[in-house]
Structures are given as C-alpha cells and as structure tokens.
Amino acid sequence: MAEAIKISIQNGIGAISFSRPEKLNSLSTDLVESLTEAMLSLDKNAEVKVVLLSGEGKSYCAGGDLETIMQFTKPDEIANYLQKAINLTRIILNMEKYVISAVHGYAAGAGFSLALASDFIVADRSAKFGLSFVNLGVIPDLGLMKLLSERVPMAIAKEWIVSGKIVGMEEAKNWGIVNKVVEGDLLQEASEFAQVILKGPPVSNKYVKKMLNHSVQLPWEAFLEQEIMVQAHLLATEDIQEGLNAFLEKRAPEFKGI
Template sequence: MMATEQVEKVLLHMDDRVAYLTLNRPKSLNAMDVDMLNQILHSLKEVAANDNVDILVLAGSGTGFSAGGDIKTMLSRVDDNEFEPVMELITEITKTLYLLPKLVISAIHGPAAGLGLSLALVADYIIADRLSSTAMNFIRIGLIPDGGAHFFLEKRLGEAKAKHVIWEGKQLSPGEALHIGLIDEVAEEELQTAVIQKVKKWKKRPILAMIQTKSIYNQMHLPELEKILELEKIGQQAMRNTKDHREGIQAFLEKRKPIFTGE
C-alpha cells in the first residue's frame, strides 16, 4: 500500500548518475500534505544512500512546481500535538536535502510558492521557466516562512532584501527573481532542455570535488540553519494563535482579500 501511495504523490526516477524527484499532486498544484511530506523525506533518504547518483533534480508535475503547504489539509491538524510533528517533518526534510551529498537542481515551472519555494531554495542551482512565478507568500495568511526559508533567502539576497521579499509576499516574475538573485537562470528555451544542458555540463566536471566544496560550506553553516529551523517552529506556533492568521485562513477559504488588524 505504501509503495502505491508513494508513486502517486512523489515520483522518483534514477538514471545515469541523476535522480529525478517529481512532486506529483497535479490536481492540487503539488500542494504538500503530510503524506506527501513523508514521501519526500523517504525519497531523499533513498537518493542519499545511492552512491551511483551525483545529481538530484527537483521538479513538479502538471502546471506548476508547488503551491506550498496544503492549507485545507493543514487546517484539520489544528491541535498543537499534531502541529509539532509536522514542523519536525519539515525540519528533517530541509536538513536532509541541505546535507545531501549530491548536487541539487530545482527546476521551476508555473508557481513555486510558500513551502514549495522554501523547498526549491535548498537547491544548489535554480532554473525557472519563462512563464514561472515565485512567491514567499506566508504573509498572506498571517504566518512566517518555514522550511528554512529565512536562512536560504538571507544567503541568496542578504538580510534586507530577504525581509522585503517575506513581508511583501508578492508574486515575482522569473525576470524579477533573477534580477534580485532568488534564482540562478531563466530557461531561454524549454525548461527540460535547460536542465539537461546543466546536468551534462556538471557531469563533465570533477563532480566529487564540487560536492566536497558544497559539503564544507554546508557543515560550516549547519548550526545556523538548525537554529533558524527551531526559531521558525517557535515563531510559526506563535503566529498560529493570532487573529490575523485566523482572518488570513478565513479569507483564503472565502476567496477574498483579508482584513488584518495586527492582532
């Protein structure tokens, strides 16, 4: 039964030193529920244990990379006793992907938002389709980013720009995202073609040396990432208890603009 579920929500394919992990809930724009998060972690551990894989490509099926966390599913987990395990799961996914002894590419088409963007940002290189969009949009429901987003945004943008991106929560075009350094490349042709070209280029390089350099930086910054993940968990718990969060969720469900009061 578990194997069937995994095939439905996370597709994992390995070929010629490359693993392809595809989020596969296309009808929900690859929004991540708890089952999907568990399958992502299982797949990442499988990739980590495979010595024949040097590169991991993260992608989404259907019309987008990922809309983020599945809000309707998460709403059923309002009890604090259930919130804590979900945040621990997100933490484990983030750390497993960050410490993965492989080079990681995020291939973004369509929207990458919220937790979906957090996941994409863990990659070493981000390629976006010309019709893609990115948004760190937790603010729209009165929450803060999680999945280590504070860490990865600060590393890419610097603290000031990272705060602005988080606070504004607006949708960025691929050109805007490239300009500020949120992504590394906008595909000139098809996204798949750009990914293939990048993979081919990396395969021709001393990739073990590249991975070793990545490992040195990751080990150096791991304590900071772990601290931020813990602070995100504490902060997210606090924000879940605010009136603004309840209003943000209600507005989302009613498909209207929220009215925040700072409470």
C-alpha cells in the same frame, strides 16, 4: 490513492517529480514522507550523481497543503507535520549529491523554501516565487527566512516577506536566486545544466557543497583548517592524477571518484 511523487534514474540523474498537480503539488503528509524517503535513498545510490526536483502540472510546488494543516486540531500534531516538512530542508542542504530544482509556475511558500535549499534553480519564464505567509498571519517556514537572507540583502528579504511579494522570474534572476532561465523544454535543459556536475570530480564536488553550505557557521581559522585537510585528502586520490594527465594531454578528464 495516486502516488505523491514519481522517481526515475537515468544517466546519473535521479529525477523526482511532485505528483499532486490538482493541488499544485502542495506538501501533503504523503508527499512530505515520500519525498523524504526518496531523497535519502537517492543520496545513498551510487548510480545517482545529481538529484533533479520538479513538479507536474501547472506549478513546481505551491507550498504547504492547507487542507492537511487544517485537519490538525492539536499543537503537537501541527508540530509533528512541521518537523517532518522542515526536515526536507535539512536533507537537501546536507546530502552529498547536488540538487537542482526545475521551476515552472509557482514555487510558493514552502515550495520556495525547497527551491532555495537546492544547490541550483533552473526556471522557465512562467516561474514565480511567492511569499504569501503574511496573508495568513504566519511566518515563512522550512528555513525560508534564513535561506532568502543568505541570497538577497536583509532589507530586501524583509520587504518581500512583509509585503507577501510574488517575485517574477526576471527579478529572481537579477537577484541571483535563479541560476539559469530556459526558453525550451525545462526538464531537458535542467538535465543539460546537470552535465557540468556529472562530468566533474565527484569527490571534490561533494566537499565543495558541504564546505560552502556550512561556511557561514565556521570562523575563518576553522574553515581554513578544514580546507587544508580536505585538499590534502584530494591530492592523494586517483582523480587528481587523472586531472593532471588530462591537462597535460589537452583532453577532458574522466573522473572516477577515487
């Protein structure tokens, strides 16, 4: 059996490509389990600073694999599959490393969820973001409703979901879903996009992701108290001294994450 994903690590980027091109990289059980293991492993790998997700073939990810889902005959089997798939969203949101989704072709259904859970989306002009759940009589899953309603106004999110909207790249960019539209090699330009993160301070970057991803859940006072604790910690690191020295010496800082 062919591997469901492929992994490579180079120059601080842990790249994962979904490798079911004949099925538009839909989320089979093997792909879900392999992706879960890979994401957790890369998050613990000190060599990896950024994780890059992409899909082989014609699309990024066409969502849940209907052939896999239709094999389940009992509710607990379906629930087990969904729990494992939904955990991918949790992992992306909670991991310390930043995640970039490089999208071409369809990021549909659960594939759209994975892209939205990522910290950044870089897309080429073939990218389309699909919400076809209404055509199957089910609701969006892998956290898509919450992820989408945090990006676009609630009325727009509802409209897209009830109409089974296919959102083109230009519209996605206009709504702030896509960070960068590329004209050339998608993976190369996504890797170039990652350079800002790779050159940045890894410790403060980690806290920025964590705090922003949980800011909605915290009252103002709790958030400000957390901000004070984190800033006090960062001001005692070697990186702050390097940042100050680089500023005074008019050069780019070289952060070490300590």
